[in-house]
Amino acid sequence: MRTLSKSKLLAYRQCPKRLWLEVHHPELRQDSSATQASFAAGHQVGDIARQIYDPQNKGALVDPQSEGFDAAFARTQALLRKSQPIFEAGFCSQGALAFADVMLPVKQRGKRAWRMVEVKSSTAVKDYHRDDAAVQAFLARDCGVPLAAIALAHIDSSWVYPGSDDYQGLLKENDLTIEAFARGDEVRGWIGEAQQVVGRKREPRIATGAHCRQPYACGFFDHCQGQEPQAEQPIRWLHGRLSQGLQAHIEAQGLSEMRDAPDELLDERQRRIKAATLSQRAYFNRQAAAQELAAHKLPAYFLDFETIQFAVPIWKGTRPYQPIPFQFSAHRLARTGKLEQRAFLDLSGKDPSRAFAEALIGACGERGPIFVYNAGFETSRIRDLAARFPRMAGALLALNERVVDLLPLARDHYYHPSQQGSWSIKAVLPALCPDLQYGDLDGVQDGGMAMAAYLQALSPHTTQARKAEIERQLLAYCALDTYALVRLWAAFSGSALRV
DSSP states (O other): OEEEHHHHHHHHHOHHHHHHHHHHHHOOOOOOHHHHHHHHHHHHHHHHHHHHHHHHOOEEEEEEHHOOHHHHHHHHHHTTTOOSSSSEEEEEETEEEEEEHHHEEETTTEEEEEEEEEEEEESSOOHHHHHHHHHHHHHHHTTOOOOOEEEEEOTTTTOOSTTTTOOTTSSEEEEOOOHTTTTTHHHHHHHHHHHHHHHOOOOOOOOOOGGGGGSOOTTTHHHHHHHHOSSSSSSGGGOOOOOOOHHHHHHHHHHOGGGGGGGGGGGGGHHHHHHHHHOOOOOOOOOHHHHHTSSSSSEEEEEEEEOOOOOSSSSOOTTOOOEEEEEEEEEEOOOOOOEEEEEEEEOSOOHHHHHHHHHHHTTOOOOSEEEEEHHHHHHHHHHHHHHHHGHHHHHHHHHTTEEEEEEHHHHEEEEGGGGGGOHHHHHHHHHHOTTOGGSSSOOOOOOHHHHHHHHHHSSSSHHHHHHHHHHHHHHHHHHHHHHHHHHHHHHHTOOOOOO
């Protein structure tokens, strides 16, 4: 019998096939950059939790990677006979193992007992966190630990970092003791069922579905999907929420191809997507698009931001997961047709917010439309800056009054079959402007890569040469984002560019 980690049990809870693959074919797993970033955030929050729960640094850290698992379990038992905080205490029982984030000594009826705290980088308690706590509590108690309570601590997204490495208040606790203690038999059942799955010679036959994304994005999705027949033009390319009638029809008939979706069950945009996809001809209402843009006179500005967010804030006055803009590009198109670009990028490692706001106000002038793509992102960041810097609030909020969003215009008046149901700028741009390709950029080609590059630039281990290379790549990427907006505007408005 294998000894299954808590993460393996939670994988089983999501999908038995995922558990089987994690045990027998871990090499098939491909975690996305978002999943990897989530892992990194979890480790960072765990490190901060030790400071919060052990401010006098009197606790002990169990490290199974360096000590070995058997030694870690034995050392845990020895530490439980003392009265000091324990981090990563290890428990193994009934074919399962887990390591507790925080164990704090308490008194219960005059005797030493323990309070367990599981630390998560999320901003709320999720259902799978409750499963997590149930497993932890079961294994600890089954190992004879006098466990008085168990809580789950998560990020308080409303907390504002006061600076000076003071992170008291970052975490918010939720007591799960009664619930977790009551689920012992349930956990014992999970362990037995998971052991049976792992013991199979062949992977379970389970089709892909919503469970592949909830509660975690599964790294085996490509493998599992590759085992299934693929639709030539899948129904999932239909944009927006599918009607209840369509969903019921799809399930009843087992449909996967868009061509089989009845027109009467589609909305106008979905019918447009279907028609363009089946005919392989783009839909473009040039007249309507140009008429909509005619109200916005030159000079015009084209704006795009790049942001970074930290689970654990590093700059005073910022909140967990608050998107902090560190870069913008702004193209200005004059009445004469002259096109100019201004940019801001701060790789100093200091909070870029104030300098960003000042440069933004200067770059956008006092009049003229400011075109963006998906306006909610930029306008929200501008409102955040206005709240942080009241003296600039008037000038910043005035920019929002000038913002014009090209995304709804694209959705209403343009669709190319190559978009495959997406109106992201990276889906629309190659269809309308095939000469512009993000793949031609060196290094940074999307927002996730921009964030990763920014973090690398801030690292004290990054050489000056590499930092200069990152700066060049970031500037080129953001400049393409706004030049792409210029080109989309020109295509939609029917205007010729003098470039």
